[in-house]
Amino acid sequence: MTARDLLTRSNLLGAALVVVLLVLPSLATAYFVNFVMTQTFILGLAAATIVFLAKYGGMISLAQFLLFGVAGFMFGNAAQETGARGLNLGWHPWAAVVFALAVTTAAAFVLGALASRSTGLYFLMLTMVYAVIGYYVFAQIVEISGPGGLTSIQRPDLLGPPVRLYYAGLGLSVLAYVGFRAVGRTAFGLALQGVRDDPVRMASLGFNVPLHRALAFTLAGFAAGAGGLLNVWWNGQIDPASIAIGPTLILLIIAVIGGISSFEGAWLGAFVYVLIFTYLRDLPLIDRVGITEARFNTVIGVIVLVIMMLSPEGLTGIARRLRRRLRPPARTGPAPSTGPPLPVRTTEKELGVTRR
Amino acid sequence: MSRLSRPAALTLSTAASLALLAAGCSGDGGSSGLPADQESSSFSAEGDGVRLGILGQCEGPFGGFHEDVVAGTTLAFARYAGASPNSSTSALEGFSDAEVAGTPIELVGIGCGDDTADRILQEVRRLVEQQGANVIIGPLSGDEGIAVAEYAKGKPDLTVFAGISGSQEQTLQVQAPNYFRFYGDGAIWNAGLGDLLYREKGWRKVAVIADDYSFGHTSAAGFVADFCGVGGEVTHRVFPPLGTTDYSSYIAQLPDPDEVDGYFWAVGGTGTQAALEAFVNAKGDLTGDRHAGNFFFNPDLAQALGTDIAGAHIGGFATLPGDIQTPEIKEYLAAADETWETIPGSLSGNEPAPPSTSAAFGFFYGYYSAGVALVEGLKAVDGDISDPKAFQSAVAGLTLDLPHGDISLDENRSGIVDVGLSRLAVNDSDEVVQESVAIVPGVDQTFGGTFSPDTPSPGRDFPKCEKRDLPWEGKAIPVVDGVPQR
Numbered sequence: 001m002t003a004r005d006l007l008t009r010s011n012l013l014g015a016a017l018v019v020v021l022l023v024l025p026s027l028a029t030a031y032f033v034n035f036v037m038t039q040t041f042i043l044g045l046a047a048a049t050i051v052f053l054a055k056y057g058g059m060i061s062l063a064q065f066l067l068f069g070v071a072g073f074m075f076g077n078a079a080q081e082t083g084a085r086g087l088n089l090g091w092h093p094w095a096a097v098v099f100a101l102a103v104t105t106a107a108a109f110v111l112g113a114l115a116s117r118s119t120g121l122y123f124l125m126l127t128m129v130y131a132v133i134g135y136y137v138f139a140q141i142v143e144i145s146g147p148g149g150l151t152s153i154q155r156p157d158l159l160g161p162p163v164r165l166y167y168a169g170l171g172l173s174v175l176a177y178v179g180f181r182a183v184g185r186t187a188f189g190l191a192l193q194g195v196r197d198d199p200v201r202m203a204s205l206g207f208n209v210p211l212h213r214a215l216a217f218t219l220a221g222f223a224a225g226a227g228g229l230l231n232v233w234w235n236g237q238i239d240p241a242s243i244a245i246g247p248t249l250i251l252l253i254i255a256v257i258g259g260i261s262s263f264e265g266a267w268l269g270a271f272v273y274v275l276i277f278t279y280l281r282d283l284p285l286i287d288r289v290g291i292t293e294a295r296f297n298t299v300i301g302v303i304v305l306v307i308m309m310l311s312p313e314g315l316t317g318i319a320r321r322l323r324r325r326l327r328p329p330a331r332t333g334p335a336p337s338t339g340p341p342l343p344v345r346t347t348e349k350e351l352g353v354t355r356r
Numbered sequence: 357m358s359r360l361s362r363p364a365a366l367t368l369s370t371a372a373s374l375a376l377l378a379a380g381c382s383g384d385g386g387s388s389g390l391p392a393d394q395e396s397s398s399f400s401a402e403g404d405g406v407r408l409g410i411l412g413q414c415e416g417p418f419g420g421f422h423e424d425v426v427a428g429t430t431l432a433f434a435r436y437a438g439a440s441p442n443s444s445t446s447a448l449e450g451f452s453d454a455e456v457a458g459t460p461i462e463l464v465g466i467g468c469g470d471d472t473a474d475r476i477l478q479e480v481r482r483l484v485e486q487q488g489a490n491v492i493i494g495p496l497s498g499d500e501g502i503a504v505a506e507y508a509k510g511k512p513d514l515t516v517f518a519g520i521s522g523s524q525e526q527t528l529q530v531q532a533p534n535y536f537r538f539y540g541d542g543a544i545w546n547a548g549l550g551d552l553l554y555r556e557k558g559w560r561k562v563a564v565i566a567d568d569y570s571f572g573h574t575s576a577a578g579f580v581a582d583f584c585g586v587g588g589e590v591t592h593r594v595f596p597p598l599g600t601t602d603y604s605s606y607i608a609q610l611p612d613p614d615e616v617d618g619y620f621w622a623v624g625g626t627g628t629q630a631a632l633e634a635f636v637n638a639k640g641d642l643t644g645d646r647h648a649g650n651f652f653f654n655p656d657l658a659q660a661l662g663t664d665i666a667g668a669h670i671g672g673f674a675t676l677p678g679d680i681q682t683p684e685i686k687e688y689l690a691a692a693d694e695t696w697e698t699i700p701g702s703l704s705g706n707e708p709a710p711p712s713t714s715a716a717f718g719f720f721y722g723y724y725s726a727g728v729a730l731v732e733g734l735k736a737v738d739g740d741i742s743d744p745k746a747f748q749s750a751v752a753g754l755t756l757d758l759p760h761g762d763i764s765l766d767e768n769r770s771g772i773v774d775v776g777l778s779r780l781a782v783n784d785s786d787e788v789v790q791e792s793v794a795i796v797p798g799v800d801q802t803f804g805g806t807f808s809p810d811t812p813s814p815g816r817d818f819p820k821c822e823k824r825d826l827p828w829e830g831k832a833i834p835v836v837d838g839v840p841q842r
Contacts, residue, residue, distance in 0.1 A: 031485040035478075083529075085813065139568070139597065147815040148499055148570045149473060151506050152530075236510075237503055241472045278482060292448075293468035294414035294422070 021170050025163050034162040038234055039274050041169030043254055044267030045176055045227035049220035050255040051266045052180045056189055057216045058119065058196035060260070063111060063127035065251045066134035067104050067221040069243030071228030073138060074100035076150035076238060085146045093156035101225050108221020109214060116210035116217070119199070131248045139240040149239020153232050169230055176223050177263050183219070192216050253304055259314025268315050276300060405460040406734070406741065409467060409483030410723075411494025411504065411519065416471035417599055417625035418496055420702035421719045423447055425519055426466055427692075427699050427711065428720040429493050432727025434695045437461060444697045445708060456731050457739030464489050469496065471598070473503035480504055484514055490741070492516045493726045496719065498523035498542070498571030505530040513744045515751065517729050520674060520722030523570035524577070525813045527770035528801055534748050538725040538756055538763050539674040539718075540773040541801050542571050542622070543578025543814065546650055546671035547775050548796035548832050550583025553648055553669060559617040561589050563610050565631065566622035568595035570813070575622035575650045577814030579671070581806045583620075584821035586829065591616055595816055600627060603634035613639055613646060621649035628652045629660050636661065644668040644780060651718065655780060658788035666782045670790065672775035674718035674725070676760045677792040679838035680776065688724075688759035689715055721760065728756055768809075772800045777832070792835035796828050803827075 025033045046068050053059040077087040078096035091099065115126045138145040159165050183189045192212050194202045199209045232238050250273070258269025280286065281293045291299060311317040410429055414422045427447035433439035439454035439461070441447060454461035464487040467479030476495050483489040492514065495504050501521025508516045509532040516535045518526065522542040527535065553559040562583060566576035572595065580590050596606040603623075610619065623631045628649070636642050644667030647653075651673035657665050670677075676685075692699075692715035700706045701714030714720045729751060734741070736750035755764040761774045774797045781791040802808055804827045812818045834841050 029486075031481075035481055035485060142816065147573065147813065148502075151473075151502055152509075235474060235477060236506060237473055237477070239473055239499065241499075242474050247474075277478075278486070292414070293466075294419070296468075297415075 018170075018174060022167075025166060030162070033166050036274050036278055038162070038166045038169050038230075040267060040271045041166070041173045042227050042230045042234060043251065043270035043273065045169070045173055045230070046224050046251055047255045047258065047266035047270055048173075048176050048180060048263055049224045049227075050252065051258075051260055051263055052183075052223070053216060053220050054255070054260045055262075056184055056192045056196060057213060059115075059123050059213065059217070060252075061127045061217070061220070062124060062248055062252060063130040063134070064220065064224045065248040066131045066243055067108050067111075067224040068228035068231065068251075069134070069138070069238060070107055071100045071104040071225035072153075072232035072238040072242070073145060073150065074103045075229055075232055076153045077144055080150065080153065083152060085148070086150045087144060093154075097156070097229060100229060101222060104225030104228065105218055105222045108225075109218040112214040112217025112221070113210070116213040128245075128248075131243070131245060135240055135244050138243065145240055149237055149242070151237040153236055153238070155233035159233060165230065165234055169234075172226055172230065173267060176226075177267075180223075180263055188212070188215070253300065255314075256304055257307055257314055259311075259316035261313055262316040265314050265316040272303075272315065273300065276303070404742065405462055406491050406730070407462055407464045407487070407489045408730075409465050409480070409487060409489035409492045409494075410463070411467040411469060411476060411479060411483070411492060411496070411500070413471055413496045413500075414468040416469070416497075417627075418471060418702075418719075420706055421496065422468075423699055423706070424701040424703075424714040424717070424720045425494070425496055425723040427696070427701070427714060428519075428723030429727040431692055431695055431711075431715065431720075432724050432731060433461060435691050436728060436731045441696060445699070447696070447699060456734040459734055459739030459741065461730070461734075467494065469494075469500055471497050471500070473499045476500040477503050477507060480507055484511065490514060490744075491730060493723060493730065494519035495521050497521055498574065499569055501526035501537075502530060502570060505532045505535045508532040508535045515733075515744060515748055517726035517751075518722075519726055520719050521571075522574060524574045524801055524807060525570060527768045528807060529809055529813060531768055531809065533769075534744070535769060536726075536729060536748075536751055536765065537770045538729045538758075538765070539722050539771045540672075540775065540799065541578075541770065542574035542650065543581065543803065543807065544771075544773060544799045544801055545673055545775055546575060546578035546622075547582055547799040547803070547826075548794065548828055549648060549669060549671045549777055550579050550581075550588060551586050551826070551829060552777060552794060552832065553618065554583060554586045554588050557618070557645070557669075559583075559588060561591050561616045562618050562620055563592040563594070563616050564590055564620045564622070565594045565596070565606065565610060566620075567598045567624055567627065568816075569598045572598070572622050572624070573814040573816065575671075576620070577807070577819055578803070579620050579622070579648075579650075580821060581803050581819050581824070582826060584819075585803075585806075585824040585826045587823055588821075590821045593816060596623065596627070596631070598625070598627070601630060603627070603631040604638060607631070607634045607638045610635070610639070618646045618648060621647065621653065624650070624652040629657055632657065632661055632665075653780065655788045655790055658780070663782050663786065663788055666780045666788050669777065669779045669793070672777055672796070674722045674760070674773075675716065676774070676776035676795070677778035677790050678716060679778075679790060679792050680835065680840070681838060682759070684759040692720075725756065725758055725763065728758060729754060732756060766800050766802075768801070770801050772798055775799050776835075792838055792840075794832040794834050795840050796832045799828060 046064055049064045053061050075096050078089045078091045078099045079093050080086055080088050081090035111130055118126050191207050195209050195212050203209050254269040254273050257272055258265025410426055412422045412425045413419050430441055430447045430451050433454040437454040437456045439451040441451045443449035450463045465483050467483050469476040496519050501523050502525050505526040508514055518537040524541045524543055527537050564576050566572040594606050594609045642664045644665045648669040650671045653670045689712040692711040696711045698708035699711040699714050700708050703713050703717055732754050733751040737747050741747045763771045766772055774795050777794045778790045778792045780788050783789045
């Protein structure tokens with residue numbers, strides 16, 4: 001790929017978006033930056049791992065929030081020096097970061113290997129079982145989870161001011177977005193998509209199907225772990241209820257709102273979720289129609305329902321369709337003059353929908 | 357091919373909406389250009405008055421108490437700050453015209469918790485960082501209290517008056533200098549109960565079953581420290597998760613009635629009744645005098661369990677048992693009835709009922725106490741809260757003259773309180789009612805050194821069951837027919 005290939009409109013727009021986000025802290029209020037946007041990046045990062053597994057591997061995982069939590073718990077145990085809760089190992093914060101990511105990645109590999117022979121609904125069920133078991137592991141083994149959660153978790157000095165956490169979230173999100181898309185074009189990513197489309201044929205071609213799935217799950221677990229670290233720094237505490245089945249489903253809902261087959265959708269879904277959670281109740285007269293903060297879950301439920309009916313591909317799917325309708329389909333032009341055409345078909349099969 | 361027409365419109369619209377939002381937000385509240393790098397929001401920029409946020413729970417096991425707790429705080433302002441509620445049938449509509457020593461109290465928002473620490477943190481951050489609250493009243497529940505106290509520690513200019521959250525740790529361990537609790541904790545409320553059962557009922561061996569979270573642990577810890585302190589033995593400790601609906605597997609872990617003298621229950625919310633029903637199913641008939649519980653034992657249990665529950669002993673709460681009616685308490689209840697026509701509180705199943713129904717219960721009363729503390733604190737500094745440190749040190753030195761007894765604070769800013777113990781009894785018309793037994797005066801949260809900042813938090817196996825001296829041993833004031841024999 002040459003530099004000129006990179007100068008596409010979407011890349012330019014993506015870069016413009018990043019620039020806007022980079023200067024956002026001097027435009028918006030502290031609360032909007034440090035609460036709304038930072039949380040958007042954290043949840044978006046975690047939801048992007050669901051998208052990665054669904055898009056390239058055809059695996060819809062409910063275990064991502066567990067891995068998110070594992071990283072948080074491990075960091076808390078390793079980094080805390082004193083206090084009545086957890087192991088209080090008192091390590092250097094960055095050693096604790098390495099430890100947390102190592103444990104999370106290892107756990108992801110083991111869980112991924114165990115689930116690597118199941119697909120579709122069975123994979124979803126199995127990962128839900130992981131989420132439930134994971135919750136009870138942390139709820140019952142109180143030595144590593146409290147009792148009742150780890151509190152007063154400090155972030156490393158480097159990330160002390162809240163705005164640095166925002167930039168860390170932005171940086172990791174951009175990295176994950178670019179990284180996940182790049183993985184899709186590597187030999188591993190192409191093989192993974194092959195496994196998604198036809199595991200039997202890939203196996204007969206000599207690919208190790210379970211290994212590809214397990215490695216994809218491991219990579220997603222690593223990224224979810226990074227999101228989990230950001231979360232525990234942002235929130236200052238984590239307890240077993242943080243990774244219970246409720247929050248687990250919320251992450252899936254975020255992925256569905258945004259569109260489970262597009263990486264942009266992960267952050268878009270998280271943004272919409274956080275916006276609704278934060279600002280819905282401030283809309284004038286909204287409580288007059290019975291939508292108070294207690295009805296937040298109902299509103300989210302209705303939105304998900306509407307999105308599922310209008311567009312199984314979420315908000316990004318709606319945007320894509322609107323664009324198609326607004327602009328008559330242009331004839332495909334001749335192949336780019338520079339460089340040979342990629343020998344890859346771009347037909348994507350996601351969740352039973354084939355899209356070209 | 358698709359690369360040239362990738363989601364450009366999407367990216368563009370996202371960028372545009374983000375920019376719009378950013379612009380919209382920066383223009384909001386006169387805080388434009390506020391560097392996001394700032395640790396704490398600048399309170400003084402918002403004006404000189406009190407900008408109050410109330411943290412309640414509109415979801416979760418205690419979601420039914422949302423009206424009650426907001427009404428509690430409102431009543432304090434209605435009585436002592438000239439406030440008038442905006443609605444005569446609901447407290448959630450807020451109040452107006454509250455003012456103390458020339459300083460207005462403005463309600464900027466009501467936070468909606470769901471009994472998890474994560475959620476209450478989001479709510480308190482919204483109230484403080486978005487709505488600009490400089491005083492918080494709340495939260496309601498145990499884990500929430502710890503999280504909010506930790507949050508307060510990082511915001512020294514914020515002042516928090518805990519609502520009715522009863523975990524020990526939020527004051528004893530966290531020790532945020534700006535976090536005040538004008539009531540007891542779960543352990544305090546069971547002080548003297550073990551002593552009473554050991555001496556008067558001859559209990560020697562007890563099994564404990566408690567909710568598996570900070571309040572359940574704290575509540576059980578108070579009973580264990582007390583009962584073991586006088587020489588009793590706790591044979592089993594069983595901790596079902598909060599919100600369990602089928603308790604049968606936890607009941608199976610309890611010993612049979614012939615193995616122990618009694619059972620202590622600290623199972624709250626919707627679990628109390630379900631757990632006792634499971635006990636009846638598994639272990640046979642219920643005889644009330646073989647059971648004791650924290651304040652979640654109430655006469656309503658008789659509706660499902662029958663009058664056999666009579667005889668059970670109950671720990672105290674923020675309020676004294678209902679049969680103690682001093683003039684101050686009567687005045688307080690009457691004031692509640694004057695402030696609203698009805699309040700759809702939890703005790704009336706969230707149906708409209710006389711406000712005194714809610715006001716008589718501890719959830720309402722805890723938030724009321726917090727509201728009175730804010731008023732008295734403002735009076736102590738002549739309404740000048742421009743120096744939060746001075747305001748906070750004035751609050752720390754307060755002794756509140758409250759309907760259910762005076763309350764002052766210990767060095768960790770937690771209440772030193774009188775605890776009213778009671779039992780369930782059958783009255784003349786065959787109804788189960790609560791009957792006071794004794795008042796244990798002046799209980800603080802250390803239990804004579806059993807609990808300190810250096811000890812572990814109350815947990816599944818802390819405190820150990822061992823004999824110890826407790827400051828209130830033998831000092832309980834008996835109560836006869838609702839009259840303390842001081």
